[in-house]
Amino acid sequence: DVKVTQSSRYLVKRTGEKVFLECVQDMDHENMFWYRQDPGLGLRLIYFSYDVKMKEKGDIPEGYSVSREKKERFSLILESASTNQTSMYLCASRTIAGGGYTQYFGPGTRLTVL
């Protein structure tokens, strides 16, 4: 089974702090994604990476950056956390080999910024 893990289930940070959210997948997937999920707004794509060191902005990249130095790890960075970044953050990965395309999600990190 594909396993996608996220570093924390719950996180509380202060306004202005630099926050790192880590995501690791164990299936050698090429593509990795970061979403945030908010009531009434659904899932929105922040960034995705189609390979190591490659990244593309999603719909809402402002205030975020990402890093993918190794294939299995995709990090989301909040440069200076703000209260409007309080949300559920979901990481996903998929392979495009063999025409699969199924996205596999991690358990999520619920971030609260005070």
Add this chain to the structure above:
Amino acid sequence: KQEVTQIPAALSVPEGENLVLNCSFTDSAIYNLQWFRQDPGKGLTSLLLIQSSQREQTSGRLNASLDKSSGRSTLYIAASQPGDSATYLCAVDNNNDMRFGAGTRLTVKP
């Protein structure tokens, strides 16, 4: 820009009923459509993926259909159980641009 709509937003049924969840999308040039289940406070679990060339996929009591020309997909759940209670989301993939519906919150009452 692709828009994905799910109707109804919430559904409550007695145990044992068969039910249908609906998903519609505005741009028919899709690569695939995926149905997910999400339990409260958890991540998404993939249920079924339908490639653009396929009409349906089945897994156990679940059957998903796809009609690209009309921009619709349905998720059919047979003989519903209380354990099926969750939010069901559909997602449409337009070549690395994945758009999610807002979900249907399903409650199956014992």
